[in-house]
Amino acid sequence: MDNQNLIDMANRIGDFFDSMPDREEALAGIADHIRRFWEPRMRRALLAALDEPDASGIEMSAIVREALIKHREQLTPAAPATV
Incomplete structure (x- = not known):
């Protein structure tokens, strides 16, 4: 998953x-749009990018960063069931 593309898409939503x-x-x-329309692995990757920003790529906008921090719990996908 290309984190830079995810950040760019999130910034456009923002x-x-x-x-x-x-x-x-x-x-x-912002949080509701990402929760409803992004698959779980995309949300996991975006939240990981929030925790470990990559200085060489696209910067996450302030409003997206704020939305992710404020609504992190509802954006975090449930852990996959193990068999």
């Missing part, structure tokens, strides 16, 4: 919601 006048609604909107 750009859309950043224009909203209510900051809390914007943060919730």
Whole structure:
């Protein structure tokens, strides 16, 4: 999974919601969009990129970073079931 592409996609989502006048609604909107439309491994990779930023690549926007931190629990996929 290309983390730079994930960050770029998340930043584009953030750009859309950043224009909203209510900051809390914007943060919730970013998190809800990522939770509903991104598969679990994409969310895991994005959260890992939040924890270990790569200085050589695309920087995560402030609003996306804030949304991920604030809504991390709901964005974290459940652990896969083991058989």
